[in-house]
Amino acid sequence: xxxxxxxxxxxxxxxxxxxxxxxxxxxxxxxxxxxDIEIVHYEPQVAPGTKAERRLVRTVAGFFLLTGLAATAxxxxxxxxxxxxxxxxxxxxxxxxxxxxxxxxALLGIGFGILTWGKKLLPKEVSIQDRHEGAPPAEDQRIxxxxxxxxxxxxxxxxxxxxxxxxxxxxxxxxxVAAAPLVGGLISDPHKDDQMLTTGFAPRDGQKIRLVRExxxxxxxxxxxxxxxxxxxxxxxxxxSNRYADSPTLLIHLxxxxxxxxxxxxxxxGHGGYMWGNYAAYSKVCTHAGCPASLYEQQxxxxxxxxxxxQFLITDxxxxxxxxxxxxxxxxxxxxxxxxYFVATSDYTEAVGPDFWERP
Amino acid sequence: xxxxKFDVAAVPxxxxxxxxxxxxxxxxxxxxxxxxxxxxxxFLLGEIALxxxxxxxxxxxxxxxxxxPAMTEVIYNGSYAPLRGTPMxxxxxxxxxxxxxxxxxxxxxxxxxxxxxxxMAAIVVHMLRVFFTGAFRKPxxxxxxxxxxxxxxxxxxxxxxxxxxxxxxxxTGLRIASAIMLSIPVIGSWVTAAVFNGxxxxxxxxxxxxxxxxxxxxxxxxxxxxxxxxxVFKQKHTQWPGPGRTNGNVVGERMFPRYAIKQGGFFMxxxxxxxxxxxxxxxxxxxxxxxxxxxxxxxxxxxDWYVMFLDGSTRLMPDWEITIPIGExxxxxxxxxxxxxxxxILVAISLLxxxxxxxxxxxxxxxxxxxxxxxVPFRTGLGVMALTFYVILTLSGANxxxxxxFQISLNAMTWAGRIGLLLLPPLAYYVTYRICLGLQQHDxxxxxxxxxxxxxxxxxxxxxxxxxxxxxxxxxxxxxDYAGWVVPKKMNRLGALGPAIxxxxxxxxxxxxxxxxxxxxxxxxxxEREEITxxxxxx
Numbered sequence: 091x092x093x094x095x096x097x098x099x100x101x102x103x104x105x106x107x108x109x110x111x112x113x114x115x116x117x118x119x120x121x122x123x124x125x126d127i128e129i130v131h132y133e134p135q136v137a138p139g140t141k142a143e144r145r146l147v148r149t150v151a152g153f154f155l156l157t158g159l160a161a162t163a164x165x166x167x168x169x170x171x172x173x174x175x176x177x178x179x180x181x182x183x184x185x186x187x188x189x190x191x192x193x194x195x196a197l198l199g200i201g202f203g204i205l206t207w208g209k210k211l212l213p214k215e216v217s218i219q220d221r222h223e224g225a226p227p228a229e230d231q232r233i234x235x236x237x238x239x240x241x242x243x244x245x246x247x248x249x250x251x252x253x254x255x256x257x258x259x260x261x262x263x264x265x266x267v268a269a270a271p272l273v274g275g276l277i278s279d280p281h282k283d284d285q286m287l288t289t290g291f292a293p294r295d296g297q298k299i300r301l302v303r304e305x306x307x308x309x310x311x312x313x314x315x316x317x318x319x320x321x322x323x324x325x326x327x328x329x330x331s332n333r334y335a336d337s338p339t340l341l342i343h344l345x346x347x348x349x350x351x352x353x354x355x356x357x358x359x360g361h362g363g364y365m366w367g368n369y370a371a372y373s374k375v376c377t378h379a380g381c382p383a384s385l386y387e388q389q390x391x392x393x394x395x396x397x398x399x400x401q402f403l404i405t406d407x408x409x410x411x412x413x414x415x416x417x418x419x420x421x422x423x424x425x426x427x428x429x430x431y432f433v434a435t436s437d438y439t440e441a442v443g444p445d446f447w448e449r450p
Numbered sequence: 451x452x453x454x455k456f457d458v459a460a461v462p463x464x465x466x467x468x469x470x471x472x473x474x475x476x477x478x479x480x481x482x483x484x485x486x487x488x489x490x491x492x493f494l495l496g497e498i499a500l501x502x503x504x505x506x507x508x509x510x511x512x513x514x515x516x517x518x519p520a521m522t523e524v525i526y527n528g529s530y531a532p533l534r535g536t537p538m539x540x541x542x543x544x545x546x547x548x549x550x551x552x553x554x555x556x557x558x559x560x561x562x563x564x565x566x567x568x569x570m571a572a573i574v575v576h577m578l579r580v581f582f583t584g585a586f587r588k589p590x591x592x593x594x595x596x597x598x599x600x601x602x603x604x605x606x607x608x609x610x611x612x613x614x615x616x617x618x619x620x621x622t623g624l625r626i627a628s629a630i631m632l633s634i635p636v637i638g639s640w641v642t643a644a645v646f647n648g649x650x651x652x653x654x655x656x657x658x659x660x661x662x663x664x665x666x667x668x669x670x671x672x673x674x675x676x677x678x679x680x681x682v683f684k685q686k687h688t689q690w691p692g693p694g695r696t697n698g699n700v701v702g703e704r705m706f707p708r709y710a711i712k713q714g715g716f717f718m719x720x721x722x723x724x725x726x727x728x729x730x731x732x733x734x735x736x737x738x739x740x741x742x743x744x745x746x747x748x749x750x751x752x753x754d755w756y757v758m759f760l761d762g763s764t765r766l767m768p769d770w771e772i773t774i775p776i777g778e779x780x781x782x783x784x785x786x787x788x789x790x791x792x793x794x795i796l797v798a799i800s801l802l803x804x805x806x807x808x809x810x811x812x813x814x815x816x817x818x819x820x821x822x823x824x825x826v827p828f829r830t831g832l833g834v835m836a837l838t839f840y841v842i843l844t845l846s847g848a849n850x851x852x853x854x855x856f857q858i859s860l861n862a863m864t865w866a867g868r869i870g871l872l873l874l875p876p877l878a879y880y881v882t883y884r885i886c887l888g889l890q891q892h893d894x895x896x897x898x899x900x901x902x903x904x905x906x907x908x909x910x911x912x913x914x915x916x917x918x919x920x921x922x923x924x925x926x927x928x929x930x931d932y933a934g935w936v937v938p939k940k941m942n943r944l945g946a947l948g949p950a951i952x953x954x955x956x957x958x959x960x961x962x963x964x965x966x967x968x969x970x971x972x973x974x975x976x977x978e979r980e981e982i983t984x985x986x987x988x989x
Contacts, residue, residue, distance in 0.1 A: 122704065125484045129704075130694075168554060175529040175550045186556045190729005193557075194722045201718030208711030215708070219486035219700045221686055221818060280643035321745050331523075331537075332651050335625075338745035374745055379629040379764065379785055380650070381622055382747045396749040397626060398765045399850060399860055412861055414764060416771035416784050444629035445771070445783035446638050 122217065131216035146210050153203030157196045164192035286446070290324030290337040291422060292437035300325035301341060301371070301424065301432040308431040311369060314343040317388050321374060324434070336442045338374040338382060339422050340393070341432065342404060348391055351405045356421070359407040361439075364423040366432070371422040372408045373442045376400060378415035380444045393419070417445055487709045488689035488702035492579045494716060499572035499600075501720040502565045503675065509562040510664065516552050518544040519614065519660030521653045530737055538616075538741035541656045545615040545736055561728030566608050568724060570756040573601050581803075581833050583820040585688045587813075591804040593681045598800040600674050602793075603667060608754055610663040615734075616656055621742025623753055625650060626764075633786040651744070691819045691934035698818075750851050758847030759840055763788035766846050766867045822934060824893075827886035831879040838878040842871050893937045897921060897930040903941055919944065 105112070105120045112120075119129050136143040173185040247254045280286055291299050300308045301322040306329075314320055319342040323330045329337065344352055349368035356364055364370070372393070376383040381397035386404075392411070393402040400415030402408040408419035420442050423435035441449050470476045520540040526533050528543065530550045548555040577597060580586050586594035609627070613620045628650040631642040646652040686700050695701045703709045727733075740746070753761055764785065772782040807829065808814055823830040845852065846867035853860040900918035908914050919941065922930045938944055 121480050122484045125481050127484050127486055127704065173553055175531075177531050186560070187729050189554060189557045190560075190726055194726030194729060197718050197722030197725055199722075201715045201720075201722055204711055204715035204718065208708050208715060212708045212711070215703055216701060217484075217486045217704050218694065219484075219686075221698050221700060276644040276647075277640070278643040278647050280639035280649075282648070285649050286639065323745075332621075332742065332744050335651055335744035336649070378783075379626040381625060382745050384745070384747055385749065396747055396751060396850065397622065398761070399864060400769075410769060413864065414767045414769055414784050414788075416769040444632050444785065445781055446632045446642075447635050447780050447782070448639065448778075449781055450778060 126220040126222070127217050128219075129215060129217045132213055133215070134213045135210060143211070146206065150203050150207050150211070153199045153206065157199030157203065160192045160196035160199060164189060164196060167192060287438075287441050287450070289438055289442055290326050290329050290334040291339075291434040293434075294326070298425075298427065298433040298435065300427070301339070301434065302329065304330055306330060309341065310430050311343075311367065311426060311432070314341065314369070316343050316345050316368070318343050319386050321384070322371070322432070336373075336375060339371050340374045340384075340386070341369060341371045341424075342386070344368045344370060344391070344405070348405050352407070355405060355407045355409075359418070361407060361421050361423075364421045364435075366424045366426055369424065369432070370404070371424045371432075371434075372402075372404065372419040373422065373438065374419075375443045376415060377410075377417040377419060377443065377445060378413070383419065483704065483706045485683075485705045486686075486700045486702050487705055488687050488700055489709070490690055492583070493687065495572055495576040495579050497713065497716060498720055499569055499576055500675065500679075501717045502569040502572060502724065503671065504717070505565040505721055505724050506562060506569060507668070509558050509565065510668075512558045513548065513555075513562060514664055516544060516548045516555060517541070517614065517660075519657045521616065521651075521656050533737060533740070536741065539656065541614060541616040542736070542741045545617070549737060557725075557728050560731075560733050561724050562611075563733045564727040564731070565724050566611065567733075567754060567756075568720075568727075570601070570604055570608060570754075573597070573604060574756075577601065578833070578837070582823040582830060583688075584817065584826060584829065585820055586804045587817040588804070588808060589685055589816050590681070590688070593678055593685070594804050595801050596674050596678045596681070598797070600671065600678065602797060603670050603674065605756060607663060607667045607671065608756060610659040610667065612734075612754055613659050614656060614663060615736045616742050617736035618739035618742050618746055618748075619734075619736075619751055621651070621744075622747050622751055623757075624655065624742075625744070629785060630789040633783045634790055635780070635782050635786065651742075686818070688818055688820050695819065697816070700818075750854070752848055752851070755844070759843035760789055760793065760847075762843035762846030762849070762867065763792050765849060765864060766843070766871060768868070819934070824886040824889040825934060827883045827890075830886050831883040834882040835875040835879040838875045839871065842867060842874060846871075892939075893932055896937050896939050897932060901939060901941060901944065 104124070105116070107117050107120060115132075122129055136146060167185070167188045171185050171188065172181045175182055242248070245253075293299060302308050302325040303320065303322065306325070308325060309320070309322060319340055322339050322341045324334060324337050326334075328334065346368065349365070349370075352370055353362075353365060356362055356370075374382045374384060376395040376397065378395065378398055378400045381395050383393050383395035383400065383402060385394040385396055386392075387394065391404045393404055393408065394400070395402075395413070395415070398414050400413035401411050402415070402419050403411045407421065410416060410418065420438045420440045422438055424432055425435050427433045518540045522540045523537050524540050524543050526536050526538055526543050526546065528534070528547055528551050530546055533546065545559075548559055550556070580594065580597065609623070613624050613627075628642050628646060631645060632638045634641060642650070645655070645658070647654045687702075689695055689700060689702065692701070752758060767784050767788040770784050770787075774780040774782070823833075846864070849863040849867060850860060852858065853863045900920035903917045903919050905917040906914050907917055921938070921944075
């Protein structure tokens with residue numbers, strides 16, 4: 091095969107394409123041959139004028155007409171169907187599905203029409219093309235290699251080393267200049283204002299921060315029944331917002347026997363006095379990946395994070411007992427102020443949220 | 451030259467000639483029109499990814515006209531009544547507007563999301579095809595590497611896009627992403643602070659993700675896809691073995707018209723299917739999740755499917771924390787291993803695999819013929835092993851939903867995942883290996899002894915034997931060599947039986963069509979050199 095292709099470029103072996111006796115297909119085939127492609131099998135699938143051909147033509151035309159119909163329907167629906175949202179079961183709920191169906195049918199109509207045309211009406215063919223693959227002739231590789239080596243010779247960097255060294259010394263800083271604004275602009279000190287270790291509960295001006303609900307109202311002990319829990323936030327400006335994403339805390343009113351057990355565990359963990367009565371507050375931000383650990387199982391006193399199923403035993407100072415979390419949920423020391431509302435005695439005494447390298 | 455009347459029919463020809471006189475395009479255009487592509491259904495999987503990407507670009511441009519990538523707090527006042535009066539970010543509010551206040555916006559959003567899911571799915575399935583058939587071997591290692599990178603860049607595109615609406619679900623995903631960055635030893639907190647400009651969530655992450663999602667990542671994708679297709683074009687597509695097919699040729703159809711028409715039709719079909727999905731199947735109904743609030747999450751919060759394997763690996767990871775007692779003490783959180791190290795290993799293995807296999811087999815030749823998975827049991831075994839690993843991780847990413855729906859203990863699901871992740875992949879390797887050998891053996895057996903005919907013959911001594919139809923020479927001794935392609939195993943496949951009635955589940959079994967059929971040559975064979983040079987063609 092390769093010996094044939096090698097010769098096929100000689101003009102003497104070519105078919106004269108201006109020969110009037112040649113059919114158009116003959117010219118096509120000759121063109122293919124000049125690209126080392128041999129059409130070895132070419133067979134019409136349907137004979138012209140037959141019933142089969144007419145049926146296929148009708149099918150293809152049917153698909154195209156279906157497209158036209160569906161596209162028109164799409165436009166009509168797009169323009170006239172009531173689309174604006176209204177509560178309840180309005181006609182607007184059908185707007186998107188109807189658009190999808192009409193658009194989908196329109197596109198599928200073109201698709202199937204074209205496919206039927208191409209697959210059923212066009213002649214079947216098998217062509218064979220040479221790959222001309224494998225390593226190029228070693229001679230070419232050598233010539234190109236030598237040309238490039240010669241360019242290096244012409245520049246003469248080897249003989250004039252100073253040029254190379256000085257170019258490098260000049261260009262390296264330029265590269266750094268390109269990177270500097272981006273890197274420098276993005277860098278931001280993670281330890282600025284001790285931000286990784288402080289939350290909204292840090293006392294301000296000696297004032298202890300109140301625990302508030304989502305609507306901003308402070309909380310009295312009597313507001314939570316035994317066994318109940320509530321998500322609380324620092325009672326500061328924007329305390330109930332993502333600006334204090336580290337601060338959401340779970341305030342739990344433990345039942346009497348659980349509270350006794352809890353107090354004992356707290357003392358073991360060095361958190362004696364963090365509870366107020368039978369109330370304990372733990373960070374809601376999971377120490378694993380930072381999701382809110384918000385599923386509290388009252389019967390077992392377990393707190394489950396729904397993201398990766400870490401489970402924390404509240405009565406054992408929120409120790410992780412299952413799943414990928416490796417660190418206790420930090421406990422917020424709480425007390426009740428003179429007006430009878432919960433306040434944070436101090437900020438969290440350890441880092442809140444997911445773990446990191448230099449966490450103290 | 452004689453002056454003639456203006457001839458309309460000659461305009462295209464004259465224009466073409468005028469163009470070619472100036473740009474000399476006739477020869478390259480002929481090469482392009484004639485280029486031969488082999489055909490097989492499995493070669494179309496990559497196309498699905500390409501076509502979904504085009505739909506992504508089209509719908510994505512539409513969405514940018516209405517999306518506001520800002521985290522400024524606004525009070526929602528659009529038409530979706532349940533959320534009216536709620537404070538939320540401008541990004542979330544504009545996503546609601548696209549869904550409710552832009553005419554036809556919701557279907558664009560949903561088509562964009564479905565196209566993204568389809569894009570990633572098609573990439574994965576295409577990658578499996580390339581792997582199991584050995585299409586990544588020399589000379590196509592570069593394209594394998596680009597393909598693997600496309601998966602990961604697509605992954606980033608998906609994640610950044612998914613985060614943009616700033617809804618309850620995506621905000622939680624973003625928080626996990628920040629925790630993952632935070633878990634990197636030494637530089638973790640600096641990386642996170644650089645990305646979020648301070649502590650999570652900050653006020654700038656959405657606009658940074660936006661520019662990454664609409665400019666940087668798509669630019670990279672377009673570049674990679676261009677090189678990917680260019681290399682397929684330059685190196686020519688692989689083909690299955692078969693009669694007339696060799697390592698040095700391509701047997702198929704010329705690119706125009708039939709192959710191109712089929713491609714065009716297929717694009718419209720993919721586009722149409724995405725339109726149907728975007729209209730009929732709800733996806734990511736952000737208005738149900740509410741705006742992102744750091745303290746709100748619900749059970750069954752799953753990411754998009756292609757991220758689920760990382761979620762799964764994170765769930766299965768035991769709570770192994772490494773503390774380094776230097777100075778004040780440092781920690782490597784358990785989150786680091788399944789979310790940073792594991793993907794790193796997966797990337798490295800997938801990029802290096804073609805070279806590792808070539809080294810292992812000491813096979814440095816070029817391969818243009820594909821291999822059937824059964825013929826390379828160790829590779830097929832490794833592939834199924836990797837697939838098992840991936841599927842277990844993905845299922846574990848939804849283990850809370852499985853536990854809930856099937857009333858299984860959640861902790862039992864986690865433990866099953868942990869144990870399964872270690873035990874099942876090797877088992878899958880062994881089973882696959884044996885199945886491959888069995889299939890090989892059966893092919894050889896049919897080639898040696900023929901196809902079972904279902905005809906029982908009684909011998910004079912009373913034994914019953916089944917008559918076999920030999921595939922080789924008619925004398926009954928022609929043993930055929932295995933040629934790396936499907937061996938017919940039923941009489942129907944040999945065309946020995948009459949036309950069957952079309953079944954409900956199975957199409958009619960036809961004799962396997964030979965790619966090059968010497969039986970009927972409607973085109974006369976290429977004439978010998980002498981005939982052409984003899985000048986017969988000249989009058």
